[in-house]
Structures are given as structure tokens and as C-alpha cells.
Amino acid sequence: MAHPGFFQRQASARRNTSLLVFLFLTAVVLITLAVCLVGYFVTRSETTGQPFHHWLASSHGLTTASAVILLIFIGSMIRWADLAGGGSRVAKMVGARPIDPDTRDSDERVLRNIVEEMAIASGVPVPELYIMDNETGINAFVAGYTPGSAVMVVTHGAITQLTRDELQGVVGHEFSHIFNGDMRLNVRLIALLAGILMIGQIGSFLLRTAFYSGGRTSGRNKDGRAQAAFGIVGFALFIIGYVGVFFGRLIQAAVSRQRETLADASSVQFTRNPDGIGGALFKIGLKGSYLDTTGHASNMNHMCFGEATHMKLASLLASHPPIEQRINAIQPGLMARLKSRLRDTETGDDLRSATTGAQPSGVSGFASAATDIYGTVSGRRTSLSGSAIATHAPTPPASMQKMSERVGTISQEGEDFAVKLLQRLPSTFRGLLYTRAGAIQLCYALLLSDLSQKEQAEQLALLPEHSLFGPQPELLEKLIPTLQKIGEAVRFPALELAMPALRKLDPEERAELIRCVRALVNADNRVTLFELTLTSFLSRHLGADSARVIPVRYRSYKAVMPALQRLLSLMARAGSDSTQEEVNTLYREAMAGFASSGNSDHPILPKVSMRELQEALKELNGLSALLKPAVIDACGHCITHDGVIDPREYELMRLVADQMDCPMPPMVV
Known part of the structure; x- marks a missing residue:
């Protein structure tokens, strides 16, 4: 079966969003009816035993139904507004720390290099990187509403326990979620589930209140009966709420499993190295992927590379297929090969413990803990870190791949280009792109590098005298020569590398940067295609509505x-x-x-x-x-x-x- 393309996956994600909204509304209706049923029995003596459908149309029924619907939607809207900050808000919600682009930590630098290579090779701005320092499990997720505003969060266990090939497989999996529109779907799903959970939380509160108050009023029969009724209502709401959550998680799991399988396949397509993602999944089977330091693990489960929390009824509610099934879907026989490699590298006692120990949910034949199981994947590397750089000639149009088939993919040509380009960038130049001041000056340098020194000085004079947005000659002198030496091929990749730093600007600073860039563009009263491209790129990714999803308005040409x-x-x-x-x-x-x-x-x-x-x-x-x-x-x-x-x-x-x-x-x- 042909691997679905970027546009088919985008359309599928939009259909899944519509399906989720429909199922959410269905769940709201069912939960509302269930709560009204409880209210009907509680107030039956007051309503002279009228039929339920008559009670539902009465003031009691309409008030109860309205209150339930209002509570559910308030719960969803509160979480929706909370997540309006996009991926960075989700990262902060789980206690993740932003990784300094110029980090000195060797494991963090490996992650950053892999992500930068893949971003350049695919043509998307480099995602912001976060790490969950206290999580020893192997996991990762991406969050955001658009590819240009994505963040990637990885656990400390992922960057310290995985080889470079394996980490690259995980990153490829997460890039697939960026391309496929899964991030937006996942964030919205968190908000929808929060509303359904609201009824269960209210029931839990009523239960605690009833038991707490019951001990203080046990001597008064009337108050005791009231507290008992209070507790019964609370228990009923608690059950109803969590039955709703059960079906919500069922929907969550069904949608997520399909997307996870697709993302696994895309990772192999991107890296051309099934052993990479296969090895990462195998280590999850051995060492686990649960998130232990955040209370949001169950709500985040569908977003993560592996199961973030233990799920009862895992065959129904797990958001990911079983590990062994995922590995064999990547490449038939891969599971057997990985087990054989484990036997070859472990001692007899270690092997017995690795095959008979406790098993994480959805995993068969793995231990829950083990030491480092194997080294770098053997065989020829075809990943982004390969050292061989091919020399390409123009491709004849008869054999040229359709342009739309390139979108949302990573080719060998793009990988070679990314690796070679990053190797050619001087460390000083690259380091400047990781700072706000350096990233701003890069935008100016991109417009000035083709001009004479006199023309550069004349145009820089148009910029305001400002500590951040004014011209900084000492930085421009380090940026412009590199741009001139490497040529036009470096312009967009350099801009993509600078995007994490540019996103750190607040809204007013972003607007000021765009104004300064336009002032330089308009200096000679003409606009080149690159100048148009640069201003459009900055407006699209740094503008006031940069994180807004563009709705579908036209279904025909x-x-x-x-x-x-x-x-x-x-x-x-x-x-x-x-x-x-x-x-x-x-x-x-x-x-x-x-x-x-x-x-x-x-x-x-x-x-x-x-x-x-x-x-x-x-x-x-x-x-x-x-x-x-x-x-x-x-x-x-x-x-x-x-x-x-x-x-x-x-x-x-x-x-x-x-x-x-x-x-x-x-x-x-």
C-alpha cells in the first residue's frame, strides 16, 4: 500500500478533528441525559412521579440539563484558553525546561543537531526544544497549532539512553506529527477531555464533602439523611463523569493508534533506517516510557511517543499499539533481530531478568528495567549524520518527482544538503543565530550581503537607534562574510536556524523587527523576490496571527x-x-x-x-x-x-x- 502523502494526511487530520467534535457533542448529550436521570430520581417525590421525558421538559429538567452542559463547556473552554499559548504552554504545563540553543551539554547538543538537520532537510522552521529533566522514561512529544510554532519536548531518559540513530528515529516520528496536523488535533483533544472530566471531578468533590460532613452531623437524623443524599448524588456524578472519560479515552486511543502507526512509518521514510526507531521502541519495552513527575500524564498520553501512563484495560484504552506490534509493522523480523542482539550483548543472568521481569502495559516479552542493552546500530548509515555528500546534477523534467510529492518529506538530497551546510557554517556564525540579537542582525544581513559597504551604511542608517533593533556592526561583520562566502543556498536554512531565538521576542518586539526589515526592503524603492519572500516568511511565522490555523474556505478552484x-x-x-x-x-x-x-x-x-x-x-x-x-x-x-x-x-x-x-x-x- 502506498504511503499517504502530506496532503492526504492533512485532510485526514481535519476529518479526525470534525469526528472528535461530533463524538464530544455525543458524549455531552449522553452525560447530560445520565445526570438528568439522577436528578429525576432524586426529585421524583416532588414531581408526583411524572414520566422522565415530561420531567426533562419541566423547569427542573431544563435547569439540570443546562447546568450540566454549561459545566462541561466551561471546563473545556478553560483548558482551551489555557492552551491558547500553543506548544510552549503545553511544555510548561508538564514542567519541561527550554533547552538553550547554545547548550554545552553533550546529550542536548546531539538532540539539537538532529532536529536542526531534519528541519533544514524538510523545509520547516526549527522547533523550540524542551527537556523534562526528572523523567527517566524514554518519551517525547510535539505540541503546537502550526508547523511554524511547534515545540518538541523530550525526556532526560530519551537523550541519555538512546543512541544517535535511535534518537533520530524518535525525532523523525515527531516530525511526522508536525507534518500531519496531529499536533493541533492532540491539543484540542486535551481540552475536550477536560470538559468531560469536569462532571466526575464535581462528583468526587461532593463525595468528599458528604463523607467529611457526615462525621460531624451523625447525631442529627435529618442532617444525616441530607448528607447521605448528597453522597449518593456525588457518587452518581462521579460514576457518570468517569464513564464519560472512559469513552473519551476510547475515542482518544482509536484515533491516536492510527496516527502513531503512520508516524512510525514516516520516521522510517524520513531516516531510511528502521533499526533507529525500532531500537528506540525496543528500549522502551525494556526500560519504560511512563511520565512519573507530572499529573497530566493521562491527558497527554495520546501525544507521546510511547505510553505516558499505565492504562487499565490497556487493550482498549492504550493510545499506542503494543510495542512488539509497532516494531514488526516497521519491518517484518525486526523484533527477532533486536532480541537476538540483546542475547548477544547480555550475560545469562541479565538475559533471564530481561525476559522474565515485570512488563509494561501493552508489551510482551520485555523486562521493565535493564542496563544499556546494545551499542550503535551496525550496518551502513543512511541517516542525516552520514558523512558522504553526493554531488547532484539538475534532474531532467521527464524523471523529476512531482513538486507536491516533495512537500512534507525528507529526501536523501535534502539530508545531504543539510549535513553539508551545517558542517560549513562557522561555529561563531551558528552561535549568533541562537541569540536574539544575532538572529535580528541576521535578518538585516540577509538583505545587505549583496550590497557594497557604502550602500550597507546608507541602509543601516534607516534603522532606529535601539539596543536590540539598531544596527550592531560587530555582529554584522561576523554574519555578512559567511553569507557572501557560502552564497544564496544558506539564506533560508540560516533563517530557519534562527527561528527559535526570534520566537523568544515578545509581540511588540516581533512587530518592530518586521517594521525594520520592511524599512530596509523599501530603501531602494524596489522589491526583489527574496525580499518579498523574507518579509512574507517573517509575517507568516512571527506576525500577530502566526499561530492561527487557516480555516478551509474553498472546496473548489x-x-x-x-x-x-x-x-x-x-x-x-x-x-x-x-x-x-x-x-x-x-x-x-x-x-x-x-x-x-x-x-x-x-x-x-x-x-x-x-x-x-x-x-x-x-x-x-x-x-x-x-x-x-x-x-x-x-x-x-x-x-x-x-x-x-x-x-x-x-x-x-x-x-x-x-x-x-x-x-x-x-x-x-
Whole structure:
């Protein structure tokens, strides 16, 4: 079976979100009816034994139902608002510590390097990294609403007990969740479950109150009967609430298992190393993945790489398939190979303890604790850390992969590019990207590196005198020479490396940075494609609504034909330097899949302004996920028709992909 593509997975995530909302509303209705049933029996003597459906329509029934619905929605909305801060809020909720990008800890540096390589190879901004210092279990999760605002949280046990290949397999798994839209689904699921849990929490409170007060009023019969009734109501609400949670967890597990299996497969696709993620899962089977230091483990279970908490009725409620099943799904026979490797590296006593000890939920044939079981995975490495860098020639259009098939993937070409680029970056240059001041000056340097020193000085004079946003010559002198030496290929990767530092700016500082960048762009009264791409990138990822999910507004191309006309007119001109007739032919070919009656109603435009292009891309981002591939492929057809992608074409393609929330990996230029 073919591995589902980025756009199919995005569409599936949106369908799952709609399904979750439907199931949540169903659960609300059932819980409301159950609570009303309790209220009916409690007040039956007052209502002269009328039938339940009549009681439900009475003032007692309507008041009870309204109160229950209100409580559930208040519980969900409180948690929803609490998580509005996105991934960083979730990380802080579980007590995770942000990892300093310039950390000196060797294990943290390995994690950072793996994440940076994968981010550059896939074309997404580098996620912010957090670590749960007191967690010895092997686990990780990503959280956020958009790829550009994602954070990745790993446990201390993961970075200290896994080899680099295994850690890379875990990171690849989490990147799959970033691409697939799972993060948004997972965060919303936490909020929905919080509302359902509200009734059970109220019941638990009433139970405690009844038992506490019962001991103080045991001598008074009337008060004793009231407290007993109080306790019965509390017990009923407690049962109803947690029955609701049971079904909520059942839904959570069903959706999560499917997404976890897909993420495992994607990790192998990204790293081309099944032993990596397989070894990480095997060590989870031996050493466990439970989160012991946070009270949110059960609510976070569906987000994590492995089970975060012990689940009763694990076959029903576990959010992940059993470890052995996951490993064998990655590659048939892999489980047997890993067990054989364990036998070869353990002594007889250790082996007996590893095969007969206590077993975590959902795992068969593993011990709950063991020492380090094996070293680095043997065999040829095909991961991001490989040292061999291939030399690529332009690919002929006949054999070129469709541009949309590149989106949300990591290719060998992209991996080689990422590794080689990071090796070429001077440590001083790279270190500056991890600081707020250095990241801000990088944005300026990207616009100034092609100018003469005189022009640089003239444009820097336009910036405000400010300790953070003003020009800092000592930093620019370290940034600009590297940009000039490595060339245009470093521009976007450097910006992606700087994103964690830029995200640390508060909203006012972000707005000021965007204003300063636009001042430099407008200094010469013309806007190049790279300048447009840079300003659009910063606005998309640092703007006031950068973490907002763009809703689907269009489910056909008919409503966006003017936007397609503007975009493909520009792409056709950028993709051909030949005659006007060839440009027209290229445009007609690109538009052929969208205009059912030919291109007579939407002819090529003689000129497209930068503002018109931005408006067109914003409109096209409202397309359904399954309609976006054709737009990406039409743009790709324009820039690859001659078999060569020059830097100007790549920047334009990158702009289109970024503004449509389609992670575009590096391409041969």
C-alpha cells in the first residue's frame, strides 16, 4: 500500500478533528441525559412521579440539563484558553525546561543537531526544544497549532539512553506529527477531555464533602439523611463523569493508534533506517516510557511517543499499539533481530531478568528495567549524520518527482544538503543565530550581503537607534562574510536556524523587527523576490496571527481562479526567459488543470504586483488540503520545464509553499 502523502494526511487530520467534535457533542448529550436521570430520581417525590421525558421538559429538567452542559463547556473552554499559548504552554504545563540553543551539554547538543538537520532537510522552521529533566522514561512529544510554532519536548531518559540513530528515529516520528496536523488535533483533544472530566471531578468533590460532613452531623437524623443524599448524588456524578472519560479515552486511543502507526512509518521514510526507531521502541519495552513527575500524564498520553501512563484495560484504552506490534509493522523480523542482539550483548543472568521481569502495559516479552542493552546500530548509515555528500546534477523534467510529492518529506538530497551546510557554517556564525540579537542582525544581513559597504551604511542608517533593533556592526561583520562566502543556498536554512531565538521576542518586539526589515526592503524603492519572500516568511511565522490555523474556505478552484491567474502569470514569466509565445504556452499548460473552458476567461496578466501576489497566496491557503497539490505542481511545472531551477525560481517556489503552509525541502539549484 502506498504511503499517504502530506496532503492526504492533512485532510485526514481535519476529518479526525470534525469526528472528535461530533463524538464530544455525543458524549455531552449522553452525560447530560445520565445526570438528568439522577436528578429525576432524586426529585421524583416532588414531581408526583411524572414520566422522565415530561420531567426533562419541566423547569427542573431544563435547569439540570443546562447546568450540566454549561459545566462541561466551561471546563473545556478553560483548558482551551489555557492552551491558547500553543506548544510552549503545553511544555510548561508538564514542567519541561527550554533547552538553550547554545547548550554545552553533550546529550542536548546531539538532540539539537538532529532536529536542526531534519528541519533544514524538510523545509520547516526549527522547533523550540524542551527537556523534562526528572523523567527517566524514554518519551517525547510535539505540541503546537502550526508547523511554524511547534515545540518538541523530550525526556532526560530519551537523550541519555538512546543512541544517535535511535534518537533520530524518535525525532523523525515527531516530525511526522508536525507534518500531519496531529499536533493541533492532540491539543484540542486535551481540552475536550477536560470538559468531560469536569462532571466526575464535581462528583468526587461532593463525595468528599458528604463523607467529611457526615462525621460531624451523625447525631442529627435529618442532617444525616441530607448528607447521605448528597453522597449518593456525588457518587452518581462521579460514576457518570468517569464513564464519560472512559469513552473519551476510547475515542482518544482509536484515533491516536492510527496516527502513531503512520508516524512510525514516516520516521522510517524520513531516516531510511528502521533499526533507529525500532531500537528506540525496543528500549522502551525494556526500560519504560511512563511520565512519573507530572499529573497530566493521562491527558497527554495520546501525544507521546510511547505510553505516558499505565492504562487499565490497556487493550482498549492504550493510545499506542503494543510495542512488539509497532516494531514488526516497521519491518517484518525486526523484533527477532533486536532480541537476538540483546542475547548477544547480555550475560545469562541479565538475559533471564530481561525476559522474565515485570512488563509494561501493552508489551510482551520485555523486562521493565535493564542496563544499556546494545551499542550503535551496525550496518551502513543512511541517516542525516552520514558523512558522504553526493554531488547532484539538475534532474531532467521527464524523471523529476512531482513538486507536491516533495512537500512534507525528507529526501536523501535534502539530508545531504543539510549535513553539508551545517558542517560549513562557522561555529561563531551558528552561535549568533541562537541569540536574539544575532538572529535580528541576521535578518538585516540577509538583505545587505549583496550590497557594497557604502550602500550597507546608507541602509543601516534607516534603522532606529535601539539596543536590540539598531544596527550592531560587530555582529554584522561576523554574519555578512559567511553569507557572501557560502552564497544564496544558506539564506533560508540560516533563517530557519534562527527561528527559535526570534520566537523568544515578545509581540511588540516581533512587530518592530518586521517594521525594520520592511524599512530596509523599501530603501531602494524596489522589491526583489527574496525580499518579498523574507518579509512574507517573517509575517507568516512571527506576525500577530502566526499561530492561527487557516480555516478551509474553498472546496473548489472556481472561487480562486483570479488568484490562480495572478500566481501562474508570475510563475510562467519567472520560469521562462524566452519569447512571449513560450511564456504564454507555459502559462496555458499550468492553467490547464484549473480552467474547464480553456484560458480565454483568465488570460495571462502582463504584470503582477507584489501586493497582488501576497493577496493571491493568502486566498489560495484557504483551499482544502486535497486541492493544494495541483497548485504546487502547476508552479513546479513552470520552474522545472527547462530542467534547471535557478535561485530566483527556488525562492519563488519557497514563497508559494511557505504561504500555503506546505513544508518544502531544499531543491537542486
